[in-house]
Amino acid sequence: MHITERAASLLFAAAIMSVTISAGAAESISPAGPIGGTDIRSALLPPAGNYIAGVAGGIDVERWYTDNGDSISADGHVYFAGAGMLHVYDQTFLSGTLGSTLYLGVQRTCFGIASVSCASGLQDIYSDIFAWSKFNPSQYFSPGSIIPYGTAYWVGLGLNIPTGNYDKDRAPNIGSNFFTVSPNVGITHTFPSLFPKALGEATELSARLFFNYYTENRDTDYQSGYVVSLDFAGTQRSGPWQYGITGTTYQQLTDDKLNGAQVANGGSRAASFSIGPLLAYDFSIDGQPYSLMAKFLTSTWGENTTGVSGLTLRLATQL
Numbered sequence: 001m002h003i004t005e006r007a008a009s010l011l012f013a014a015a016i017m018s019v020t021i022s023a024g025a026a027e028s029i030s031p032a033g034p035i036g037g038t039d040i041r042s043a044l045l046p047p048a049g050n051y052i053a054g055v056a057g058g059i060d061v062e063r064w065y066t067d068n069g070d071s072i073s074a075d076g077h078v079y080f081a082g083a084g085m086l087h088v089y090d091q092t093f094l095s096g097t098l099g100s101t102l103y104l105g106v107q108r109t110c111f112g113i114a115s116v117s118c119a120s121g122l123q124d125i126y127s128d129i130f131a132w133s134k135f136n137p138s139q140y141f142s143p144g145s146i147i148p149y150g151t152a153y154w155v156g157l158g159l160n161i162p163t164g165n166y167d168k169d170r171a172p173n174i175g176s177n178f179f180t181v182s183p184n185v186g187i188t189h190t191f192p193s194l195f196p197k198a199l200g201e202a203t204e205l206s207a208r209l210f211f212n213y214y215t216e217n218r219d220t221d222y223q224s225g226y227v228v229s230l231d232f233a234g235t236q237r238s239g240p241w242q243y244g245i246t247g248t249t250y251q252q253l254t255d256d257k258l259n260g261a262q263v264a265n266g267g268s269r270a271a272s273f274s275i276g277p278l279l280a281y282d283f284s285i286d287g288q289p290y291s292l293m294a295k296f297l298t299s300t301w302g303e304n305t306t307g308v309s310g311l312t313l314r315l316a317t318q319l
Contacts, residue, residue, distance in 0.1 A: 030305055031227050031270055033180040033212040034126060034158045036248035038231040039278055039295060042206045043154035043188035045097040045133035048090045050319040055103075056081040059310030061111055065272075065302035067265040074306065076111035082123065096134035096153075102127045107164075109172045111306070121165025121174045131156035140192060146282070147190060147202045147237055154186035154208065168219040178217045178224070184210040193236065200238035207232040225254035225269060233278060240282045246295050247275035252304075265304060272302040291316045 061076035082105020089098045103126040110118040132155045140149035160182070164175020186208035194203045208231045214224040227250050235244030255267025278295040293314045299307040 030272075031212065031224070031229075031250060031252070032124070032176040032178075032214065033160050033182050033227070033229070034184070034210055035212070035227070035229045035250050036231060036274065036297065037126075038186070038206075038208045039233045039246040040204065040206055040235055040242055040280060040293070041188055042208045042231065042233070043133060043152040043186040044135065044148065045088055045099045045131065045154075046086075046318075047097075048088045051086040051088070051316060052319055053084045053086075053314055053316035054081075055084060055105070055312065055314045057310055057312035059308050061306050061308050062299075063307035064113060065299075065305055065307055067268070067304050069301065069303050071302075071307055072113065074111065074113050075116050076109070076306075078107065078109045078308075078310070080105055080107040080123065082106065093132060094134070096132045099131045099133070100128060101131070107174050109174060111172045117171060119165065119167075119170060119172050119174050122163065124164040124175050125161040127159050127161070129157045129159050138191065146240075148188075149190050149192075149202065151190075152188040154184070154188075156184045156186075158182035158184060158210065166219075168217075176214075176217070177219055179215045181213045181215075182210045184208055190237070195236065200236035200241075202237040204233070204235050204237055204242070204244075206235075221259045223257040223260075225252045225256050225267060227252045227270070235278060235280075242278075242280040242282075244278055245275060246278040247273070247297065249273040268304050270302070270304040272299060272305050274299045274308075289318060 057080055059078040061074055063071040064074040065071050082103055084101060084103040086099055086101045091098060105123040107123050108120040110116050133152055135148065135150060135152040137150040160180035162175055162177050162179060166173050166175035166177040188206040190202055190204045192202060193200050210229045212227040212229060216223045229248065229250035231248045233244060233246040235242050249272060251271045252269040255269065256263045274297040276295060276297040280291060280293040282291045296311050298309040
């Protein structure tokens with residue numbers, strides 16, 4: 001493939017290689033599933049082929065949000081690293097592209113209010129079992145451009161598989177010990193810049209909406225309530241650079257249950273809103289294209305969850 005085409009392919013690939021950490025469940029310090037794992041270009045799939053990304057980051061736990069949105073002091077941190085893989089199929093469906101992803105990672109979590117406890121080990125496996133993306137180019141799109149002017153639509157099905165390190169007598173845990181099924185839809189809209197040209201040639205708006213269904217933890221008879229989450233990003237594209245704001249928010253819709261009965265604190269329903277800056281850079285080395293991304297998110301509000309600040313780094317390329 002010509003290098004220009006390969007570079008353009010990678011620009012599409014970078015977003016779906018976003019992956020989330022698996023920090024537990026609603027019965028732990030945060031909900032399980034693909035919450036906060038996507039940002040820019042999140043509804044785009046690249047041409048057929050194989051892609052890989054490395055991801056690493058650190059999170060500082062600063063507070064615990066109570067059930068009425070107040071906060072109390074807490075202490076802890078999360079460190080994580082892993083690899084995500086994407087396969088885009090040769091076959092198409094309804095004029096759209098099909099793909100599947102797989103993420104494997106390790107994590108260390110420490111958390112406490114009066115005293116801090118820690119756990120380390122493998123995270124749960126996360127997979128987009130299938131993803132369908134259709135890109136509709138706009139009048140500004142040209143095949144030679146690295147900026148995909150137009151609108152992309154996404155439909156996918158995510159699955160969190162309980163393979164992570166878990167002990168029912170320990171808190172916190174790395175794994176969740178239950179499955180998370182996450183149907184999701186997304187959109188990425190790229191158009192000529194809303195701002196002066198000095199700030200970039202294009203503006204991109206991206207969002208992915210997830211419905212997270214949790215099975216019961218059979219070791220504890222605990223059933224986490226269903227959660228709706230939204231990842232979003234509004235960014236400027238300037239040559240190989242992309243920068244702007246990204247964030248994630250979630251709201252638990254149903255009560256947590258223990259042995260079939262509602263738990264305390266009104267069902268312990270969790271909610272959160274986090275936002276922060278993002279910077280990405282696309283480049284090539286000896287003809288091999290890469291995409292590097294950094295984002296820093298800070299919690300601004302929550303209920304029955306942790307308040308955190310954290311940095312995530314991601315490097316993606318095509319195999």
